[in-house]
Amino acid sequence: xxxxxxxxxxxxGIWEEMERDDRVFILGEDVGVYGGAFKVTAGxxxxxxxxxxxxxxxxxxxxxxxxxxxxxxxxxxxxEMQFIDFISCAFDQITNVxxxxxxxxxxxxxxxIRGPSGGNTHGGPxxxxxxxxxxxxxxxxxxxxxxxxYDAKGLIKAAIRDEDPVLYLxxxxxxxxxxxxxxxxxxxxxxxxxxxxxxxxxxxxxxxGAAVYTALEAADTLAKGGAETEVLDVRTLAPLDExxxxxxxxxxxxVIVLHEACLTGGAGxxxxxxxxxxxxxxxxxxxxxxxxxxxxxxxSPPLEEFFLPQVGDVLEAARILLDY
Amino acid sequence: MRIGISNKPETDMTKRxxxxxxxxxxxxxxxxxxxxxxxxxxxIEYRVEKVLYRQGKIVxxxxxxxxxxxxxxxxxxxxxxxDVVAPTHRDMGIFLIRGxxxxxxxxxxxxxxxxxxxxxxxNMHMGDLKHNIIAFVSHLGDNVPQAAGAALAMKMRxxxxxxxxxxxxxxxxxxxxxxxxxxxxxxxxxVVFFINNNQYAYSTPVSLQMPVxxxxxxxxxxxIPGDVIDGNxxxxxxxxxQRAVEWARSGKGPYMVEYKTFRMTGHSAHxxxxxxxxEVFDEWKKKDPVERLEHQMLGAxxxxxxxxxxxxxxxxxxxxxxxxxxxxxxxxxxEDCLKDVYFEK
Numbered sequence: 001x002x003x004x005x006x007x008x009x010x011x012x013g014i015w016e017e018m019e020r021d022d023r024v025f026i027l028g029e030d031v032g033v034y035g036g037a038f039k040v041t042a043g044x045x046x047x048x049x050x051x052x053x054x055x056x057x058x059x060x061x062x063x064x065x066x067x068x069x070x071x072x073x074x075x076x077x078x079x080e081m082q083f084i085d086f087i088s089c090a091f092d093q094i095t096n097v098x099x100x101x102x103x104x105x106x107x108x109x110x111x112x113i114r115g116p117s118g119g120n121t122h123g124g125p126x127x128x129x130x131x132x133x134x135x136x137x138x139x140x141x142x143x144x145x146x147x148x149x150y151d152a153k154g155l156i157k158a159a160i161r162d163e164d165p166v167l168y169l170x171x172x173x174x175x176x177x178x179x180x181x182x183x184x185x186x187x188x189x190x191x192x193x194x195x196x197x198x199x200x201x202x203x204x205x206x207x208x209g210a211a212v213y214t215a216l217e218a219a220d221t222l223a224k225g226g227a228e229t230e231v232l233d234v235r236t237l238a239p240l241d242e243x244x245x246x247x248x249x250x251x252x253x254x255v256i257v258l259h260e261a262c263l264t265g266g267a268g269x270x271x272x273x274x275x276x277x278x279x280x281x282x283x284x285x286x287x288x289x290x291x292x293x294x295x296x297x298x299x300s301p302p303l304e305e306f307f308l309p310q311v312g313d314v315l316e317a318a319r320i321l322l323d324y
Numbered sequence: 325m326r327i328g329i330s331n332k333p334e335t336d337m338t339k340r341x342x343x344x345x346x347x348x349x350x351x352x353x354x355x356x357x358x359x360x361x362x363x364x365x366x367x368i369e370y371r372v373e374k375v376l377y378r379q380g381k382i383v384x385x386x387x388x389x390x391x392x393x394x395x396x397x398x399x400x401x402x403x404x405x406x407d408v409v410a411p412t413h414r415d416m417g418i419f420l421i422r423g424x425x426x427x428x429x430x431x432x433x434x435x436x437x438x439x440x441x442x443x444x445x446x447n448m449h450m451g452d453l454k455h456n457i458i459a460f461v462s463h464l465g466d467n468v469p470q471a472a473g474a475a476l477a478m479k480m481r482x483x484x485x486x487x488x489x490x491x492x493x494x495x496x497x498x499x500x501x502x503x504x505x506x507x508x509x510x511x512x513x514x515v516v517f518f519i520n521n522n523q524y525a526y527s528t529p530v531s532l533q534m535p536v537x538x539x540x541x542x543x544x545x546x547x548i549p550g551d552v553i554d555g556n557x558x559x560x561x562x563x564x565x566q567r568a569v570e571w572a573r574s575g576k577g578p579y580m581v582e583y584k585t586f587r588m589t590g591h592s593a594h595x596x597x598x599x600x601x602x603e604v605f606d607e608w609k610k611k612d613p614v615e616r617l618e619h620q621m622l623g624a625x626x627x628x629x630x631x632x633x634x635x636x637x638x639x640x641x642x643x644x645x646x647x648x649x650x651x652x653x654x655x656x657x658x659e660d661c662l663k664d665v666y667f668e669k
């Protein structure tokens with residue numbers, strides 16, 4: 001076991017998979033010589049060489065398209081989006097090629113597209129987004145968002161080994177702020193399985209990514225008032241662990257869905273709809289969503305603080321449900 | 325309906341080689357194969373567009389490459405079995421040269437379970453990794469980065485293979501076309517870019533598609549060679565492709581060849597191409613690639629009229645059989661809709 005940052009855990013996961021399987025390679029902007037904008041791929045060019053770590057032009061669409069083409073040849077590419085915000089440039093290759101390839105003509109696309117997402121880092125509109133819901137409505141993709149260093153390593157390994165295209169959304173705010181004890185040796189975290197971060201019977205917060213920590217902080221405050229909160233970290237957005245979600249909803253009857261992405265059209269709607277349809281009899285109050293405001297991510301600190309879902313927002317929603 | 329356009333479509337072409345002398349270097353047997361595949365391509369596409377579609381046996385879109393057969397066939401004959409190809413919608417010849425059966429192709433058009441994509445996609449939206457063919461998507465230009473990626477894998481693994489990538493001139497206006505070629509050129513990847521400039525993208529003439537005269541005028545911007553070739557002279561196509569593929573195979577990086585031709589149909593079966601001046605069609609009819617090769621071979625004593633008749637009847641037989649087999653094939657089960665979204669063990 002070793003105390004490892006979330007970022008280092010991702011780096012280790014990629015490194016180990018590169019050693020384990022020489023079909024795995026990395027491509028993206030500044031991933032080689034520079035080691036990646038956040039240093040996730042530091043040291044890899046020197047160790048694995050330029051055939052395994054490819055510095056590309058600024059061409060997100062070609063980065064993903066080339067990853068797809070290489071995967072048709074049996075390779076296992078990891079395509080980096082320097083900031084996940086730039087994934088929109090590759091939207092076409094992801095949704096119309098990668099996602100539909102196996103369905104249309106039986107050709108699997110075992111690629112990973114990864115990049116730093118999320119705000120609270122003064123990044124402004126184009127360096128702070130959460131992009132999962134842009135892709136949720138596209139069958140054929142898998143989408144994961146780890147919140148712990150343990151999961152970061154396990155999920156990147158699982159994503160690399162997965163036969164389908166996986167969007168691996170790492171949260172930049174967590175890169176160096178989160179440290180966990182992670183085991184030595186090889187392990188994976190299954191895609192499609194949620195993790196219970198905290199058990200409780202009075203209220204549930206279903207969440208993922210950096211918002212998990214907001215949920216846990218809110219849970220601590222609520223505990224002081226005598227309410228025990230269950231925090232379920234879904235970890236995978238596609239496919240959702242519906243069983244775990246419904247179990248938590250049924251157990252508590254009062255559910256908050258919390259995420260950092262904007263409210264309208266966010267993944268929270270999908271989760272809430274499934275709970276309303278399939279756990280309705282167990283509900284003891286409406287399913288409430290707490291999320292970022294429906295605006296682009298603003299830059300100035302007081303604006304961004306207002307924009308992001310804070311512990312206070314979660315407590316307000318909890319109050320409504322507990323009083324229901 | 326005729327839309328006023330400022331330039332007449334291109335009727336004379338910049339040739340970077342002639343075939344008069346070089347054509348003699350192509351063995352008769354290769355020429356016969358070129359002729360066979362062009363004729364087979366034409367017959368299949370005729371049946372699909374003019375017969376089956378009109379009979380209502382094919383629904384949705386039908387896109388053929390009539391008049392442009394020399395391009396897919398002339399270049400396609402250079403493919404080695406382990407080369408990888410990323411065709412577009414007017415490259416039927418590629419599939420035939422690769423050995424995808426006419427039966428499966430017609431069944432594909434007819435949406436049957438026995439079609440190349442088992443009904444999951446239609447018309448030319450097909451591919452088969454067993455034949456090293458990458459299926460194209462409707463978003464033109466998307467295949468260019470994919471071909472570059474395939475070539476990247478080849479180079480990484482030190483394989484003696486080339487990726488063949490096809491675009492129409494319309495596709496060259498998309499960002500992915502630029503990104504893919506730029507990427508391939510920067511990394512000196514073994515990929516050849518063959519451009520079918522048939523001078524119309526739907527109703528858009530090439531003068532509204534690009535400000536330069538030739539697509540290949542852009543090749544120097546990527547630091548790669550770019551040739552402009554008569555796309556209706558299959559022997560010129562073959563020789564130019566041979567040069568391009570040799571270049572890429574020897575590790576010198578990508579090569580672009582633009583083939584000038586003309587789209588002798590509408591964009592699709594439902595389009596009568598009323599926006600094209602009729603005299604332009606007449607002009608290009610005289611340059612028909614199939615007739616040209618026939619004429620040349622007959623004149624050189626490389627084929628007889630009896631052999632031509634035999635070839636025609638063989639092809640008719642192949643296509644009759646394919647249509648019959650496809651028409652008798654079942655449709656997919658409705659629940660097949662749910663299959664293969666994800667990997668299933």
